[in-house]
Amino acid sequence: MVARVAVIGAGSSGLVCIKVCVDEGLQPVCFESSDDIGGLWRFKETPEPERANIYRSLVVNTSKEMMCFSDYPMPPNYPNYMHNSQLLQYYRLYAEHFDLLRHIHFKTTVRSVTQRADFSESGQWDVVTVNRDGEEERHVFDAVLVCSGHYTHPALPLTDFPGYQTFSGHCLHSWEYKDADACRGKRVVVVGIGNSAGDIAVELSRFTEKTFLSTRQGAWVIGRMASNGFPLDMTAITRFNNILMQRLPKSLTNWAAERSLNKQFNHRLYGLQPRHRPFDKWPLINDDLPGRILQGALVMKPNLRGFRGSGVEFEDGSVEENIDSVVFCTGYKGTFPFLPAALTNGPNGEFTLYKRVFPPSLSKPTLAIMGLLQARGPIMPIVEMQARWAVRVFTGFCRLPTEEKMLEVFESDRKSNMKSCPCPRQAALEVDYISYLDFMAEKVCPDQLHYFYL
Helix, strand or coil, rough: CCEEEECCCHHHHHHHHHHHHCCCCCCCEEEEEEEEECCCHHCCCCCCCCCCCCCCCCCCCCCCCCEECEECCCCCCCCCCCCCCHHHHHHHHHHCCCCCCEEECCEEEEEEEECCCHHHHHHEEEEEECCCCCCEEEECEEEEECCCCCCCCCCCCCHCCCCCHHHHCCEEEECCCCCHHHHHCCCCEEEEHHHHHHHHHHHHHHCCCCEEEEECCCCCCCCEEEHHCHHHHHCCCCHHHHHHHHCCHHHHHHHHHHHHHHHHHHCCCCCCCCCCCCCCCCCCEEECCCHHHHHCCCECCEEEEEEEEEEECCCCEEECCCEEEEEEEECCCCCCCCCCEEEEEEECCCCEECCCCCCCCCCCCCCCCCCCCCCCCCCHHHHHHHHHHHHHHHCCCCCCCCHHHHHHHHCCCCHHHCCCCCCCHHHECCCCCHHHHHHHHHHHCCCHHHHHCC
């Protein structure tokens, strides 16, 4: 019988997992390596190794109405799109309201999570931690919820660019970036075209002599505001739109989206025209990028080819001299060093997870990984539903298919995603927002009208 559950991490995922465990009558024990809750959303002046870090000005890309936990709405005085400090405050209010802090061991790092010798019968785990005094402690848990996130190990591909060893400027990852103070009056290149790259490039362009945004493939750019001034996700993420996307030819929906986006501004003229179509990859969410390009403060450039002394060369042969800094917004390595290496058994080193939660290879489904996915929608409601489903599986109220069937579903989902996302590692992370929530809701509440939860 499952009773004690280890929750690794006290960010947004860890907090809701603690809450769900308590609701189901379990005993959660949360280990948090830092001295506070919040995880990714706790801004720190100095980056801390192996912990997520954000920049000072970061504002969420999902509205408060869509991203809040189901049983605790955002304060009414909060703006639709919050600054990171307000989201952290929401987590504090949530933790206080449900008395979650008493379950958290701060300044405690999880060193290893391994199956016990009798795992095939008990499903139990040995968890080794190091406390604030540097003392190693051993624990036994009936189940484990991994909530440590995957934005802790930055991917900095310097070796892909010849000449970086002799570059006279400074190279850094967006993980290290805090604000534009160190770049005032300088010439800076930002590499990448994700949301972080867009935010950082726009912010730098207000303070630097010149900012260049280097992209390999371009992006479709959308703002946070939809028609009539409503938040974008409130109008876009609906069952009606989801049905349309499933029923209409993809070529038609892509054509309509391209027409709408190019009405805002012509992506080709702005140097942003991507090779892919709008629904094939993630858009870049940014309210100010087109305006900064229009004003000449931000200059679009093709992919970075390499470094030349104090300059950088791009794939079109152009060279920008006297570059002071290059900021790489090139993503993260999704690693969980405390977990058994056998779980990282995908052909590309990814986690093979049934419906992005359960490792099929485990003889007992008593370990679940939260939030290791990508969806066109807010992550918090997804993780809340993941936690509900996982705890139901732990306690035996829900059963998983056979290992063979789970692997079949994993491969089917990945192959389907690879039609629009050719990278196998990325394709393995993709889920359809509403359909994924429906799947889990039906598992948690099979006899209920779960559609009314969305």
